[in-house]
Amino acid sequence: MRKFVKKQTKGIFAFIFLGGIMVTSGVVIAFPGIDPGTNPEITVTGTPADNFPDEQRAQFCGSSNAKSTDYIREFSIPTLCTNPLAIVTDYDGNVWFTETNTGKIAKFDPNTETFTEYDNSLWPPGGRSMMWGIDYAPDGSLWYTDESFDSVWKFSTLDETYDRLAYPSEGNSLPQKLLIDGSQIIINDFTGNKLTFLDPSQSGEEIQYLSVPSPIDNSVTADFAIDANDNVWYTNWLYQQGGVLVKLDKTGYDEAVRNGGVQFLPGKDFTEVYQLPVTLLTPNGVVVGDDGKIWLADTTSSSFFSFDPISAEFIQYVTADPLQSTYGNQTGVVKTPISRPYWIESDEQGRIVFNEQTANNISVMDPISQTLVEYNVPSKNPYWADCDPGTGTMIDDCGVAQIFDFTVDGNKIWFTEWVENNIGVVDTTVPLPIEIQLESNSLMITPGNSKELDFVVSSQAQKDLSDVSLILASTHDFVNIVLLNDYPESFQLDTDAPRPISVMIEISEDAIPGKYKVLLGAQLSDIAVSKYVTVTIE
Incomplete structure (x- = not known):
């Protein structure tokens, strides 16, 4: 097996770039692994919390106290400080998620309300990685990405074993979101500026892959979605400078690869490009709605957008302002709080679902009734917002849980809380007040x-x-x-x-x-x- 080489600088860059360590006050909190020039105290506990100095544990490990509202129920992960991230459900309704701080896959059974965490003997001691993408395959395996070690992992839920595939790293790669599409696995390489297609039947280190380079050089390639005609839609953008929405003719691309017997083709031969509105700067999430419209989430604002492929028209939507309990504003520096919509999906009813990172919300928008329902997540970590009144003691019920991923399962929306060590579920059948x-x-x-x-x-x-x-x-x-x-x-x-x-x-x-x-x-x-x-x- 290829040696694990952790690209710490890449992880820091990507996390800052995605808005993950920025709060609405503009305060940037240090990512663990940056040497502050001191020797921080580390109390050995025998838990994943040992990956952080004592002074950072409240910030990254959270309280692990599960809370509830009339609409949301949380569940505390038994192991402390796992940093749950990518999440998906299987055909039986079991909830599976990745653990950033342990390298493990974990399962939650909603019927028994029990967790099972599966040890990963291949994971390096003390390793940490942002695992942004996960999907469940019909054969009972889970596939997920690993940005620190440029890997794609397969976990068999049947025999409980892990298999690691080396991701095709060319320079500064960051495998992010992942989708199983028939006989292919599609991954966006966030900093590698390409889409990657893998054959899930392969195993071992030497795998065959195809890459489609994105139209804009030196930019990022964000989330993707597939429409009814097998076109892949994704965004390609420069930080705070805008970018384009790309439509990839996947059927034509696949046919050209088969006929030509090549592994690498210019993406421009199979793409249509649409300029993004000037107000859409950081389009991370993308999904195709039931009516064929493309929906985009903008992480540097309080907006999300629809795009009509027929008229090529963009329409901008706005969320409610975040509650003050999410950003605190104890110092008074927050002048215009924003909600930061992050990833975006759809449910069986055709509704659009997205997470608002700094508003601590899971939100559901009905395109037909034009109704927006924003569910506020009860757990909050005060070390990710302006929650210190100057006394050195953080305010209770202030902050954000860093809800970085969610998955839709029927009428329920499951999500992870990266800095509170919980998972949670929104029940959209509960009547609105x-x-x-x-x-x-x-x-x-x-x-x-x-x-x-x-x-x-x-x-x-x-x-x-x-x-x-x-x-x-x-x-x-x-x-x-x-x-x-x-x-x-x-x-x-x-x-x-x-x-x-x-x-x-x-x-x-x-x-x-x-x-x-x-x-x-x-x-x-x-x-x-x-x-x-x-x-x-x-």
Whole structure:
């Protein structure tokens, strides 16, 4: 077996690049492995926590205290400080996930509510790796990526054995998301600027692979999705400079490879490229919706986007602002908190599901009803936000759990909490406590003018709801929402007293013509329910 060589600098670069160690205050927290010039104290515990100095354990190991709301239930992983990351379910509903800090695969049985962690004898002592991608194969095997050691792993759930395949590393590679597609495994090489296709029937170190280089040099190649016509859609971008949405004709590419007998072909022969909007800077997640539209998550904003392949039109959507409990703002430096949508998927009902990294949310958007439901995850790690009031003691119920991955299984959404050592599940069948009724779901306004819009917030719960706050959000500064009612910052919503709300949608004179989404709704401490209004600026 090839010697494990850990690319520590690559891991640090990728983690910073993805926004993984940035909080909304702009504070950047050191990644373990960077030598601060001291000899930090390490208390040996015989657990994975020993991979971190004592002073970093609260930050990276978390509390391991599982919490619950009416919509979310968490489960604490028995082993301390595993840093769970990629997650998937099998055909029986079992939940499988990778452990960054142990190199193990773990299983959670929802029926018995028990965990099983499978020792990996091939893993180097003290090794750590961000394992971003995982998928379950029909033969009962799990395939997943490993960025620190440039590897693709196979774990057999039948005989509980591991097999490591060397990923085709050419320079600064980072195998990230992974999908089993028939007889192929597709992986995006985030920093290697390519898509890689592997044959899962192969084993051993010398494997055959195909690579499709991305159109933009010296950029990153992010997540991908496959449409009904076997086209692969993925993004290719430069940090804070934008990029392109790429459509790869996979059928044509595969046929050319078979006919030519070559392993490497110019991607430009089989791709169509669409320029991303200037407001879409970090499109990590991508998914194809039931109607064929492409959905993209932007990790450096509070937005996600749809793209219509027929009209080549992008539409920008906005989330609610993060709750202050997620970013703290004890120092007052957070001027514009953002939610950072990260990965994005769809469910069996055609809804769009995504995680909001710095809002600590799992969110579900229905493209038909134009409804957004944001579920706030109860566990929070204060060392990833501005939660220190200056006393040296972190505030309870402040911070984020770093929800870096999730998987959809029917009506449930399973997710991992990278810095809280928990997994959790959202039950989307639980009735929503709030209903939003719009007077109109669309408006047409010319630049320099405004229109009034009414909507009603009603309680659907069996009790009065306290500490309700309004959501009034738009995607652009030239689309302004002004509240006409005299409402306090938070109010009580009685079961028998719906609240009518009036707002004025104002369009500035320098507004750019087009379609824009305005989000109107209401927020509780554990859930937000909103609806989108389409504002057409003529």
